[in-house]
Amino acid sequence: SPHKVTSHLEVVGDEDEEEEEEVQMIEMEVEEAEGEGPEGEEEEVEEEKVKEERTVTGEEANVAVETGVRERRVAVFVQLKRPGDVQEVRAQLPVVAEEGRIMESVSGSPVTVLCGETGSGKTTQLPQFLYEHGYTLPNGPCGGGMIGVTEPRRVAAVSMSHRVAYEMGLSQRQVSYQIRYEGNATEDTVIKFMTDGVLLREIEQDLLLQRYSVVVVDEAHERSVFTDILLGLLSRIIPLREKSGRPLKLVVMSATLRVEDFTKNPLLFPSPPPTLSVESRQFPVTVHFSRRTPTSYVREAYLKTCKIHKRLPPGHLLVFLTGQREVLRLCRALRGTFPCTQSTGEEREEGGRRERRRRKSRGDVDLDKYPLLPEVGRTECEDEEGEEEDKETDWKAEVSAHDRQLPMLVLPLYSLLPPERQAEVFRPVPEGVRLCVVATNVAETSITIPHVKYVVDTGKVKRRYYDKVTGISTFRVEWVSQASANQRAGRAGRTQPGHCYRLYSSAVFQNLLSQFSQPEICSRPVDDLVLQMKALGIERVAHFPFPTPPSPEALQAAEMVLEGLGALSSDGRLTDLGRTMSRFPVSPRYGKMLAVGHQYNCLPYVISLVAALSVKELVVQTDHSSRKGEEEGRGEGGVKSSGLAALRRLCAGKEEFRLLGDLGLLLTVVGAWSHSRGRTEFSAKTGLQPRAMREVSRLRQQLTNSVNMICPDLNLVIDPSLAPPTEAQARHLCQIVLACLGDRVARKISTDNMSAEDKRKQRFSYQCVSCEGPVYLAPNSSLTSCPPDYLVYQDLLDSGHRIYLRGVMAVQEAWLPQLVPQFCKFSEPLELPPPTFDPNTSTIRCHMSCTYGPHQWPLGSHEMA
Numbered sequence: 001s002p003h004k005v006t007s008h009l010e011v012v013g014d015e016d017e018e019e020e021e022e023v024q025m026i027e028m029e030v031e032e033a034e035g036e037g038p039e040g041e042e043e044e045v046e047e048e049k050v051k052e053e054r055t056v057t058g059e060e061a062n063v064a065v066e067t068g069v070r071e072r073r074v075a076v077f078v079q080l081k082r083p084g085d086v087q088e089v090r091a092q093l094p095v096v097a098e099e100g101r102i103m104e105s106v107s108g109s110p111v112t113v114l115c116g117e118t119g120s121g122k123t124t125q126l127p128q129f130l131y132e133h134g135y136t137l138p139n140g141p142c143g144g145g146m147i148g149v150t151e152p153r154r155v156a157a158v159s160m161s162h163r164v165a166y167e168m169g170l171s172q173r174q175v176s177y178q179i180r181y182e183g184n185a186t187e188d189t190v191i192k193f194m195t196d197g198v199l200l201r202e203i204e205q206d207l208l209l210q211r212y213s214v215v216v217v218d219e220a221h222e223r224s225v226f227t228d229i230l231l232g233l234l235s236r237i238i239p240l241r242e243k244s245g246r247p248l249k250l251v252v253m254s255a256t257l258r259v260e261d262f263t264k265n266p267l268l269f270p271s272p273p274p275t276l277s278v279e280s281r282q283f284p285v286t287v288h289f290s291r292r293t294p295t296s297y298v299r300e301a302y303l304k305t306c307k308i309h310k311r312l313p314p315g316h317l318l319v320f321l322t323g324q325r326e327v328l329r330l331c332r333a334l335r336g337t338f339p340c341t342q343s344t345g346e347e348r349e350e351g352g353r354r355e356r357r358r359r360k361s362r363g364d365v366d367l368d369k370y371p372l373l374p375e376v377g378r379t380e381c382e383d384e385e386g387e388e389e390d391k392e393t394d395w396k397a398e399v400s401a402h403d404r405q406l407p408m409l410v411l412p413l414y415s416l417l418p419p420e421r422q423a424e425v426f427r428p429v430p431e432g433v434r435l436c437v438v439a440t441n442v443a444e445t446s447i448t449i450p451h452v453k454y455v456v457d458t459g460k461v462k463r464r465y466y467d468k469v470t471g472i473s474t475f476r477v478e479w480v481s482q483a484s485a486n487q488r489a490g491r492a493g494r495t496q497p498g499h500c501y502r503l504y505s506s507a508v509f510q511n512l513l514s515q516f517s518q519p520e521i522c523s524r525p526v527d528d529l530v531l532q533m534k535a536l537g538i539e540r541v542a543h544f545p546f547p548t549p550p551s552p553e554a555l556q557a558a559e560m561v562l563e564g565l566g567a568l569s570s571d572g573r574l575t576d577l578g579r580t581m582s583r584f585p586v587s588p589r590y591g592k593m594l595a596v597g598h599q600y601n602c603l604p605y606v607i608s609l610v611a612a613l614s615v616k617e618l619v620v621q622t623d624h625s626s627r628k629g630e631e632e633g634r635g636e637g638g639v640k641s642s643g644l645a646a647l648r649r650l651c652a653g654k655e656e657f658r659l660l661g662d663l664g665l666l667l668t669v670v671g672a673w674s675h676s677r678g679r680t681e682f683s684a685k686t687g688l689q690p691r692a693m694r695e696v697s698r699l700r701q702q703l704t705n706s707v708n709m710i711c712p713d714l715n716l717v718i719d720p721s722l723a724p725p726t727e728a729q730a731r732h733l734c735q736i737v738l739a740c741l742g743d744r745v746a747r748k749i750s751t752d753n754m755s756a757e758d759k760r761k762q763r764f765s766y767q768c769v770s771c772e773g774p775v776y777l778a779p780n781s782s783l784t785s786c787p788p789d790y791l792v793y794q795d796l797l798d799s800g801h802r803i804y805l806r807g808v809m810a811v812q813e814a815w816l817p818q819l820v821p822q823f824c825k826f827s828e829p830l831e832l833p834p835p836t837f838d839p840n841t842s843t844i845r846c847h848m849s850c851t852y853g854p855h856q857w858p859l860g861s862h863e864m865a
């Protein structure tokens, strides 16, 4: 709010920015008097102060008005009061040395591309430059508005907002963040860090992004889909804002020099935007290749880390692995080897785990030991299949007892780690202790850990793949690109000369690593993007200025999905249903569930279900492999997961939830979580992730609000404990889900003519609409006790061994022609029984035989109107 800024605000003459004596103080309220001031509520006391100041500076305001808008806009400069330690660190950053050149370019051009090595200060400094140059002020160069910074990763949005607020000496009310379900933005917010998806949603409500004066698209080299789409949209918004007289500036930031897709793309920016590259003070990094490439890279990383720690001079260590599970595993192995006195949150958690183990030895069940809930609806995943597991205890044998005396602080870093735990990697380490950060790809460019001297690079990364036709997703651990490998190596030379140990040979680097990584948009389904773009009024998505366009097949597949859902008409136009669907911040299928959910008083359940399906990793991953269970299918042993069993006990007596299969389990979880008092204990018992569950609660609230906004008459309120649905409601819920998942139906493969052995093996085999089959019920699915003839599933996951159906729910054959007729083929009317005519409604009713989907499953005859 204005009064908070006034004490820092100075307006200086054009030429003599540095001559402090000539600085002319003008209070910001002056601008407010012109009716342009920032809005916001003040408390009464402050209101008085404002009035007082206004009278003092009124005359100066007139002077300012006379000098003309344009001139004044260039002249504003805001002074910040930075903490002392920050001044020192900033002075070292290459970006700070280039402030003048960068700001000149921003002021002279609507779009600026800024390239600079990771750690050169782009993310933390650029928003500050913009703020200091008055971009948030009504009399600033763009006529006021927020500075928005988009990040592809949530971790970065949250942690950068904290850091920048601290550096600027401002509060989180002023420098804030917003990720899908949570944020701390207020009416005082001047700099907002957010995920790229959040800004994309905002464009739907505010097509010209009027609330912003500058948008900074960070980490553009990562080429996340939302970043790509944002750039396409911004390229159209900028000329419109230019015309409106309140220009919008765009700064695209990249950690690599590979920006031709943005700069040399006449569809995107007709005149190539100026590209600045900041030379960073990078120290030489010696790259060491391994002579051979090991199969067990986690073990190899362990051995290399031990060796470095034992033999090499002080300097922090950074290890790159592919996923959370591997990270935790290596952390545990290293901690077991090297003692460290500093207690961390992680260790406390370890303590909890030990306690559980202890209890187990007393006869309790070990909750860690089993595979948990089917992880339905996850959009991203760091941990699926790991590499072959060997015993960590065996590794240790190769490190001598003497070496184990050397203290090392081992910290994990991955995207789902809670923010306060992420912050630990930035904290100073006690004298004589080596810090070792074991990280996933997040440490490659988004987060810079200070004082790293040694990098251990496994050369691997985990990527999710989708089959364009079947929609089957797989997680594959594969080689990073050469560009990524070089980024990783660069992390070692930030503050001193460093070393990078690549756990693969130079031949592998040359021959197996691609030069660059592929943009995400080329490797994932785009139905959500197409729906959002149509809702933005972009009729012909194929003509959109994508930095790299998705394949025509992917676009066509997306249109087919949306047409099947009724979101698009056959000529590709957005329907009313599609418009409603697009207003929910969830994938189109779930959007449809919400849009049709009110019909049977089922909305509270639908909302909870969609919330739970949209949040990834509800259940803690354990380090025990669940492979064995998977391969055997499930024998007669019944429920194998005790965490799941604990959850199922919650379901006991709630027969109505059980009708909903895995989805019923999810609903029970949501209700039980909101209801439970001792949540820590509850989550320890069930394996539910508190953070994910809080996200579900927030999303429930957000979706309830959206529904109320679209349909004020409903006046929905959240019933936290979510009482079980009535039987009729449960049936309707199944039907609602089916109506949205007509292309995700599977039919049980008949085992009638099989041998007894095959019968047992194929008990859980299905054929699904999108592939020839067979696919299988996941071993921990709640439907394995009684596999139904037909079911719907959320997604398919290829484990490498089998394809699994995840998030399943039984449906009745008779519902298919009624609820998803678009996937049915109806034949000629049958002779018997004869058609009937109802004169009141003028309808003929007759029986038709019907088949479903591409495999033409016979559904028998159905009476149709």
Ligand code: CDP
Pocket (backbone or CB within 6 Å): 093, 116, 117, 118, 119, 120, 121, 122, 123, 124, 125, 159, 163, 426, 445, 446, 447, 448, 449, 450
């Ligand atoms: O965006 P870019 O990679 O160019 O650099 P940055 O993220 O702005 O980081 C600049 C410097 O700030 C690095 O040396 C980081 O280590 C430091 N930093 C920090 O000390 N604490 C944070 N929470 C974030 C960054």
Ligand code: MG
Pocket (backbone or CB within 6 Å): 119, 122, 123, 124, 218, 445, 446
């Ligand atoms: Mg950055």
